[in-house]
Amino acid sequence: MLAGIALGVLIGQFSWAMKGLDPIFQVLRTVPPLAWLPLSLAGFQDSHPSAIFVIFITAIWPIIINTSVGVRNIPEDYRNVARVIHLKNVRYFWKIMLPAAAPYIFSGLRIGVGLSWLAIVAAEMLVGGVGIGFFIWDAWNSSLISDIILALIYVGIIGFILDRIVAYTGKIITRGAAA
Amino acid sequence: MSSYLQIENVDMTFTKGQKSSNVLRNINLKVERGEFISLIGHSGCGKSTVLNIVAGLLKASGGGVILDGKEVNEPGPDRSVVFQNHSLLPWLTVYENVALAVDEVFGRSKTKAERHDWILKNLELVHMTHALHKRPSEISGGMKQRVGIARALAMEPKVLLLDEPFGALDALTRAKLQDEVMRIQVELQNTILMITHDVDEAVLLSDRIVMLTNGPSATIGEIIHVPLARPRMRVDLVDDPVYIQCRAAALKFLYERHAAPATAVG
Numbered sequence: 001m002l003a004g005i006a007l008g009v010l011i012g013q014f015s016w017a018m019k020g021l022d023p024i025f026q027v028l029r030t031v032p033p034l035a036w037l038p039l040s041l042a043g044f045q046d047s048h049p050s051a052i053f054v055i056f057i058t059a060i061w062p063i064i065i066n067t068s069v070g071v072r073n074i075p076e077d078y079r080n081v082a083r084v085i086h087l088k089n090v091r092y093f094w095k096i097m098l099p100a101a102a103p104y105i106f107s108g109l110r111i112g113v114g115l116s117w118l119a120i121v122a123a124e125m126l127v128g129g130v131g132i133g134f135f136i137w138d139a140w141n142s143s144l145i146s147d148i149i150l151a152l153i154y155v156g157i158i159g160f161i162l163d164r165i166v167a168y169t170g171k172i173i174t175r176g177a178a179a
Numbered sequence: 180m181s182s183y184l185q186i187e188n189v190d191m192t193f194t195k196g197q198k199s200s201n202v203l204r205n206i207n208l209k210v211e212r213g214e215f216i217s218l219i220g221h222s223g224c225g226k227s228t229v230l231n232i233v234a235g236l237l238k239a240s241g242g243g244v245i246l247d248g249k250e251v252n253e254p255g256p257d258r259s260v261v262f263q264n265h266s267l268l269p270w271l272t273v274y275e276n277v278a279l280a281v282d283e284v285f286g287r288s289k290t291k292a293e294r295h296d297w298i299l300k301n302l303e304l305v306h307m308t309h310a311l312h313k314r315p316s317e318i319s320g321g322m323k324q325r326v327g328i329a330r331a332l333a334m335e336p337k338v339l340l341l342d343e344p345f346g347a348l349d350a351l352t353r354a355k356l357q358d359e360v361m362r363i364q365v366e367l368q369n370t371i372l373m374i375t376h377d378v379d380e381a382v383l384l385s386d387r388i389v390m391l392t393n394g395p396s397a398t399i400g401e402i403i404h405v406p407l408a409r410p411r412m413r414v415d416l417v418d419d420p421v422y423i424q425c426r427a428a429a430l431k432f433l434y435e436r437h438a439a440p441a442t443a444v445g
Contacts, residue, residue: 077266080236083254085283085334095279099270174270 018068025064033058033119037126047127051120058119059112063105070104071097099174106170113166117159132158181248182209183370184233184338188242191228202228204396206242208389210338213368217381219429220391221437226374229391230342233372234260247337256284259331263343265323267315267330274311277302277330284334301333302326304363321352325359332363341373345380354413357383365410378429382422383411390432400437403428 036057040050074097082088082096124133132155139147191203202225210216218226231237233244235254244251246258259280267276277298285294302308305325315323324344331339344360345353357380364371364384375381381388385405392400405425407416416422 077262077264078268080254080260080262081266081268083236084234084258084260085256085280086254087279087283091283096268099268102270 025061029061029065033115034122034126037123041127047129051123051127054119054123055116059109059116062111062115063108066104066108066111067101070101073104074100102174103170106166106174109170110163110166113162114159117155117162121155181245183212183214183247184208184210184372185245186210186229186233186242187245189229189232189239189244190241191225191232191237192240201396202394203239204398206399208399210370210372212370215364215371215373215384215386217373217375217385217388218391219375219378219381219388219433220397221393221433222376224391224394224397226376226391227342230260230340230372230374233338234258234340236260256280256334257337258340259334259336260340260342261324261327261331261344263346265315265320265327267323267326269315272312272314273302273307273318273326274298276315276326277333280330281333297333301329304332304366305329305359319352321348321356324348324356328360328363332367332369337370339369339371341371343374343376346376353380358413360384361409361411378426378433381429382425383413383416388425388429390429390437393437401428401432403432 033054040053044050078096082092121133124131125137128134136151186208189206192199192201220226232239235251281294281298305328307325388403390401391397
């Protein structure tokens with residue numbers, strides 16, 4: 001998440017970063033999360049860190065893209081205020097950039113969380129052993145269709161709750177910024 | 180003898196790709212300390228560009244601005260701006276908005292307690308102490324502009340730049356704020372450069388009215404002196420011969436000799 005915001009700020013604030021990195025992001029972004037799984041399993045030799053890596057690689061793109069849009073859309077007026085009072089660098093980042101971009105960052109987070117949940121359930125099916133994804137696959141192998149339906153509802157509700165948690169946090173933190 | 184604020188031979192040309200347009204040509208103006216100057220002209224003639232150059236937000240293509248013996252080449256708190264749309268940060272309260280500027284400008288030279296008092300003093304000057312902890316979205320347009328003025332004054336600027344500060348307000352609120360600005364001006368003796376398109380406002384507030392010709396290549400067409408004594412009372416001025424004469428001179432310039440070109444209206 002922090003990496004996503006940092007990269008987003010970078011390409012939002014500096015057009016050279018945008019020009020250089022944006023094509024790379026656009027290519028990497030379209031790689032399905034699950035396609036990363038074998039690679040990360042090979043790299044980490046363990047399912048747990050691989051799962052975290054898959055979450056990371058899924059969630060980071062919408063966070064980067066939304067943050068950069070948010071930073072680019074900071075109103076000219078706010079920038080001018082900062083210039084007149086000589087608000088620079090770190091102070092500018094904390095006092096102007098972060099609050100102004102916060103609503104965008106949070107919508108990025110929401111999308112990211114949703115996508116990660118999709119990816120992780122699918123990953124569990126492949127990796128096996130734990131989790132709701134594995135439960136669904138196991139139920140299929142045992143022909144327990146009703147268990148599958150129950151699990152799907154469960155997955156949907158958890159996804160919904162995760163989304164609401166992020167949305168609510170965002171609402172509290174960005175209070176006022178949208179006005 | 181050099182003046183407090185000098186705008187010398189300022190030219191401004193905007194270039195976009197192959198096209199370039201000359202907005203300002205040969206702007207020369209000398210402003211003395213404590214003077215209230217209004218800059219008036221039709222919309223699109225480049226008034227705001229002049230202000231932004233003085234503020235340092237834009238760099239002139241030619242010529243320059245000298246304030247108190249120093250050349251202006253970047254924005255700074257010695258030329259604080261009251262923006263047309265107040266530009267308060269919506270996630271900060273009234274107090275915090277002013278505090279952001281005060282802490283940044285006086286962070287080293289004043290203690291925390293001194294800064295606190297200074298913030299309150301400025302908000303008191305514009306009668307906004309009742310709403311210290313409200314956010315901009317919770318107060319009216321006139322109040323926002325008051326806070327904007329307090330923020331600008333709190334930087335103790337050498338020149339206060341007002342960019343159509345009352346343009347977005349209704350007539351009654353505008354009149355009230357104009358009176359407040361006059362009162363504050365009498366109290367603090369600031370040097371003020373104000374952009375406006377309202378002739379009455381210009382005559383009421385200013386010592387001199389600088390009128391720009393129509394663009395492209397706008398320049399200063401005429402300067403009217405307003406020799407009215409201060410404090411000025413809006414109601415008494417209505418049939419004051421000097422007021423009427425100044426007003427007529429400004430109207431003649433704007434609507435007879437330099438009527439708005441059809442394309443620039445609006």
